[in-house]
Amino acid sequence: MDSFGSGGGAGGQIDPHMQHFIEAETQKQRFQQLVHGLTDTCWEKCMDRPSTKLDGRTETCFVNCVERFIDTSNFVLNRLQSKAGTGELH
Amino acid sequence: MDFGSPPAGGSGVNRDELMDQVKSQIAIANAQELLQKMSDKCFKKCVTKPGTSLDNSEQKCIAMCMDRYMDAWNIVSRTYSTRLQRERGKL
Numbered sequence: 001m002d003s004f005g006s007g008g009g010a011g012g013q014i015d016p017h018m019q020h021f022i023e024a025e026t027q028k029q030r031f032q033q034l035v036h037g038l039t040d041t042c043w044e045k046c047m048d049r050p051s052t053k054l055d056g057r058t059e060t061c062f063v064n065c066v067e068r069f070i071d072t073s074n075f076v077l078n079r080l081q082s083k084a085g086t087g088e089l090h
Numbered sequence: 091m092d093f094g095s096p097p098a099g100g101s102g103v104n105r106d107e108l109m110d111q112v113k114s115q116i117a118i119a120n121a122q123e124l125l126q127k128m129s130d131k132c133f134k135k136c137v138t139k140p141g142t143s144l145d146n147s148e149q150k151c152i153a154m155c156m157d158r159y160m161d162a163w164n165i166v167s168r169t170y171s172t173r174l175q176r177e178r179g180k181l
Contacts, residue, residue, distance in 0.1 A: 018105060047158070
């Protein structure tokens with residue numbers, strides 16, 4: 001990707017402004033992608049019949065669902081790391 | 091920052107134009123993702139037995155489902171973003 005923003009000028013030099021822009025947009029897009037995925041997962045867990053308003057119980061379910069998903073992801077990461085550290089994983 | 095510098099050489103794409111294109115393509119991709127997810131989720135919730143047309147109650151259900159999906163999306167986005175900030179604070 002480092003041919004981005006060279007602007008046709010000094011042969012392949014990275015434009016730092018462009019690089020910063022691409023990195024920021026990539027970061028934002030990764031966030032959005034995760035929100036799409038989490039909404040999908042938590043919709044399945046929390047949503048009953050859609051009604052005229054999202055009730056408090058359902059909202060709490062969504063919040064808990066996101067928090068526990070991240071906990072799970074952290075837990076899995078930590079456990080895999082410690083297993084890898086003790087050489088249990090091959 | 092070095093905004094508004096003329097494109098070097100003249101043959102290259104204007105940088106601001108390129109940045110606008112990137113932004114709008116990302117926006118399109120996100121809209122498509124949302125469209126696809128909403129259709130999938132609301133079809134599942136509202137069209138349990140597909141008939142010869144989308145009847146009135148199905149349409150009402152789909153409209154409501156879309157609004158609730160947006161609510162859910164916003165709650166998830168808010169929660170995730172607050173959590174990210176909290177995790178960063180811990181580092």
